[in-house]
Amino acid sequence: MSVLGDTAVGPATTPTERVVRAYRRIAEVERPEVWITLREEADVLADAAAVEDRLGAGEELALAGLLVAVKDNLDVAGLPTTAACPEFAYLPTESAxxxxxxxxxxxxxxGKTNLDQFATGLVGTRSPYGAVRSAWDSERVSGGSSSGSAVAVALGVADIGVGTDTAGSGRVPAALNGIVGLKLSLGLVPTHGVVPACVDYDCVTVFAADLDAATAAARVMAGPEPRDPRSRTWPSDVRLAAPAVPRIAVPRIEDLAELCPEYLAAFSETVAALEADGVVTQSVDISGLLAAARLLYDGAVVAERYAAVGRFLDTRPAGADPTVAAIVAGARTPAAHELVADLDALLRAKSAAAEVLADCDALLLPTTTEHPTVAAVRADPIRVNRRMGTFTNFCNLLDMAAVAVPGSPTVQGHPFGVMFVVPAFGDQVAIDLAARLTGATAPTLVDTGVDLAVFGAHLRGQPLHFQLEHLGARFVETVSTTDAYRLYALDTVPPKPGLVRRGPGAGAPVVGEVFRLSAAGLGGFLAALPAPMALTSVELSNGRSVVGFGCTHDAIDGATDITEFGGWVAYLNS
Known part of the structure; x- marks a missing residue:
């Protein structure tokens, strides 16, 4: 059925049984503030039955029967979109x-979930539909603005929570509720059918209990959309894997000044755990990133919030949240020249960030600074919210991606989250690193690329394997050729074998490995390939033909035939 197996609502079973369990769980947890529009169980059961019919007809469905909670600033056909403001509501005929x-x-x-009104906030309390509370402590905030979607997952009601993220809304709730939050690179998931907050910096995000489910949903949602002029697709040189020994940037202690003491200790534990696992860490100065983050609210960029919903809020609807209304009203005043100056500052900050992280595969950050109570946020709604976005606000402004996962627990054993932050389109690298931290098998997000079979010095553990890692190549499988090939030890530095096709039955199976790399990566690899090596089509014993290493026939004159060993590593070990 579903490729995901066990999920939040219980072991893999029929879609109908999932729905029954979910509504039973909704009754158990008694968290009505999570939902703005919860569909009738009978209607959801009908949809589940339709999925079962599709499966019975032989369709292969990547997310068969998984239950989704959708933030109420994304359209779902037939359900009202409110963005947590009753007067704003409209009934879409088409889903996002x-x-x-x-x-x-x-x-x-x-159904549709509660949020900080107009996706303005990181706390989950700015809604006339009620403050969404943490899944594990009803006195504490859930985080926002994608509050309801995250808590629906954390409570075990939904398998997937769909949210948005402009300043951290797809990551902060993940951290505060002990789940996974994926914020892909800008534009990879189209925002068609989404009520904008800051249209140039909005992302559709996904929450799940684990990386597998989150990545499966993100893989389905990603892809260009003609109706979204900001949508993007994977570039030709996209990195498809993190290296075996990654280098992770971590902030200097002075850049962590906003962390509460418990979170600082937990972050240090998380860094230590990665180092114990063989990850190389490097202290870097992120003060420039933190300065850029402040432009989202303190700079003229905030004008995008007024452009999105300012004229509507100028009508003073009764359901407007006072804090949200004040923020959006303040976004009316920046002058055009101020916005131009801020956009220039962001470009300079983006360039500086690239220099800071040039030698690293990702930046590790605490997702947020603390876990405040609902009472604390109500007492100081602006300052607490601002603090919580310290490490998230810059990400979209500087065109970066992030994967939020649980880190080491705090001293009290409460959820604590970290993020792996990467440049645009480094999403797969961030997922690989997050999987390493959490002890999971890294799921595949990027399903593009070209398969390349290697048989010698580029195998894992061999001296030229670093060239594939440098290109972001991803290991796919161990393979063997058909019996049409012979293998020779060549006189090269470093030592390499040469694979030559002799014809069916004229050789023997030769063991190799298949890696997937980007089209541009393969092109660069081929351009730098020294004689007598060559890339050609290689027939595998499983019936596939892939691009693979061979060598010119004249290169084997006088070379030792090592076919009998069945592969290069076996020959070296002999």
């Missing part, structure tokens, strides 16, 4: 592109 793609792959929508 991201939601449509999930449903097309067998996901079932439970």
């Amino acid at each position: 592109s991201a939601v449509s793609r999930l449903v097309a792959q067998g996901a079932v929508v439970l």
Whole structure:
């Protein structure tokens, strides 16, 4: 059925049984503030039955029967979109592109979830539909603005929570509720059908209990959308894997000044755990990133919030949250020349960030600074919210991606989260690193690329394997050729074998490894390939033909035939 197996609502079972369990769980947890529109169970059961019919007809559905909670600033056909403001409500006839793609792959929508109004906030309390509380402590905030979607997952009601992220809304709630939050590179998941907050910096995000489910949903949602002029696709040189020994940037202690003491200790534990696992860490100065983050609210960029909903809030609707209304009203005043200056500052900050992280595969950060109570946020709604976005606000401004996962527990054993932050389109690298921290098998997000078979010095553990790692190549499988090939030890530095096709039955199977790398990576690899090596089509024993290493026939004159060993590593070990 679903490729994901066990999920939040219980062991893999029929879509209908998942729905029954979910509504039973909704009754158990008694968290009505999570939902703005919860669909009738009978309607959701009908959708589940339709998924079962599709499966019975032989369709392969990547998300068959998984239950989805959708933040109420994304359209779901037939359900009102409110953005947590009753007077703003409208009834869409078409779902947001991201939601449509999930449903097309067998996901079932439970309903629309609560949020900080107009996706303005990181706390989850700025809503006339009620403050969404943490899944594990009703006195504490859930984090926002994607509060309801995150808590629906954390409570074990939904398998997937769909949210948005402009300043951290797809990551802070993940950290505060002990789940996974994926914020892909800008534009990879289209925002068609999303109520904008800051249209140039908005992302559709996904929450799940684990990386597998989150990545599966993100893979389905990603892809260009003609109706979204900001949508993007994977570039030709996209990195498809993190290296075996990654180098992770971590902030200097002075850059962590906003962390509460418990979170600082937990972050140090997380760094130590990575180092114990063989990850190389490097202290870097992120003060420039933190300065850029302040432009999202203190600079003229905030004008995008007024452009999105300012004229509506100028009508003073009764359901407007006072804090949100004040923030958006303040976004009316920046002058055009101030916005131009801020955009220039962001470009300079982006360039500086690239220099700071040039020698590293990712930047590790605490997701947020603390876990405040609902009472603390109500007492000081602006300052607490601002503090919570210290490490998240810059990400979209500087065109970066991030994966938020649980880190080491705090001293009290409460959830604590970290992020792996990467430049645009480094999403797969961030997922690989997050999997390493959490002890999971890294799921595949990027399903593009070209398969390359190697048989000698580029195998894992061999002296030229670093060239593939440098290109971000991803290990796929161990393979063997058909019996049409012979293998020779060549007189090269470093030592390499040469694979030559002799014809069916004229050789023997030769063991190799297949890696997937980007099209541009393969092109660069081929351009730098020294004689007598060559890339050609290689027939594998499983019936596939892939691009693979060979060598020119004249190169084997006088070379030792080592076919009998069955592979290069076996020959070296002999």
